[in-house]
Amino acid sequence: MSNWWDRNVVPRLIGCAxxxxxxxxxxxxxxxFASGDVLELGCGAPNLDYYNRNNVRSLSGIDPSAELLARAKLALESKGMTANFIPGIAEALPFANNSFDCVVTTFTLCSVQDPQAALSEAKRVLKPGGRLLFVEHGRAPDTDAAAWQRRIEPVWKRIAGGCHLTRPVTRAISDAGFVCNAPQGHYMKRTPKWLGWVEWGEARLAD
Known part of the structure; x- marks a missing residue:
């Protein structure tokens, strides 16, 4: 049942959400703001319309979901874009050291098996001076909202493809050896607080 749910329902749920x-x-x-040689973690996400094609020299991406990856490739074709989108996981990137100017992660770190390993891999494949661009949902700053996240997370993970609610965002990125430039956060409109806390920004490798 779990494999059927993950294969048939979760991609549609993620696509809608x-x-x-x-x-x-x-x-x-x-x-x-992505530029140069860009790697997107979780490239099944609907980000293609937001890339500035004049600034992106090459676009690569990985996604563990065959269904979401297929959708992304169809979207590439429909938009007349080319990219190296391949199956894979963020914790074991199939790319050489110092390959990219920019790594993009959008609503992805919540569902990877090991976010610290994923961030370590992002560091490895970034060129010196490279950037991590992120927008992720995670642990709410308000006590009440955070308490609800802890209560709901065990069930939520099962129905939402392993999505975690209580993972810190900016702190995790900083702990991984990045320096975050003026990170920001807010609760998304028309979204329950336990699901709606989002942080975003740009991070560079610490010296």
């Missing part, structure tokens, strides 16, 4: 207006509004805050 990740294209809500509030979510798309937050994607637009970071993706247009």
């Amino acid at each position: 990740c294209t809500q207006p509030a979510v798309m509004h937050d994607r637009a805050k970071v993706v247009p």
